[in-house]
Amino acid sequence: MRPLTEEETKVGSIGRNIAHLIDRPDEPYCFRMQKDRVYYVSEAIMKKATSVSRDQMLSLGVCFGKFTKTGKFRLHITALDYLAQFAKYKVWIKPNGEMSYLYGNHVLKAHLGRITEDTPEHQGVIIYTMGDVPLGFGVTAKSTADCRKLDPTAICVFHQTDVGEYLRDEDTLF
Template structure:
């Protein structure tokens, strides 16, 4: 578990800021102590400083991971969120999208969200901003990227895509072995 380089830190925070905006600070300075990000094999883990100090006592070979994996860096140094980050990011989400119950399954199987399946959208959503996708019962389902702004959504075709699928809680079953 090593510290992220400054460049990677920046990439990570930029990505997180897309979803939670200025609340990124809240992720680090939490009321239950300070949290930090650590990296191992290009995967980024989110863990408390207390846990981090304990994990430092293990050698690299012995430790598989500590904390929660929130995503990974690709070979071209882009950061990709993983579904396990949902629990931490959903409470602070800036832009939200609610799905009709009929469209939930489609999304959970990895499809994009169409206008027909969208139940509600937060007002200030801009084009290509990160959205957290909720079911109508306010259960967070995953991450997406808004392909249209709120205003454009109103006039969009019912079959038009309003959010690109990023990840969803169906991955807990679909790609169980890949999740860490």
């Protein structure tokens, strides 16, 4: 495991709120990279893990995502609980659209319950149920103002990943 480089931190960053994840009041945490995956782990556990050889280490902490071969960072659903705490832009979907989203479909205007004011187009968002349970990640297809004008079958949020991924892709998550 190695620390992320400055460039990797910028590409995989969650913005200014990354400081809230690292400098926690209970104990300090850090991001470490093993092969192409980025892990979020407490510094105490990370120091203990130095006694394990790299080829024997499968995972350490919570996998936040991985870098693709093209150098882009792809978030994994395992990071949802941590990122949902600090999300600036949120989308809530109605109960009739929850299962559709959990099966990997985009969020339609008919399923849109609420959306954070002034959310720009092509912005990363956290998808919630109307009861504030985080379901996954998405990217807005239209801004908040444009979503109000759409017809019910138009796509408001593009699906990226959801908690159903635990079942669909459990063999590739780790």
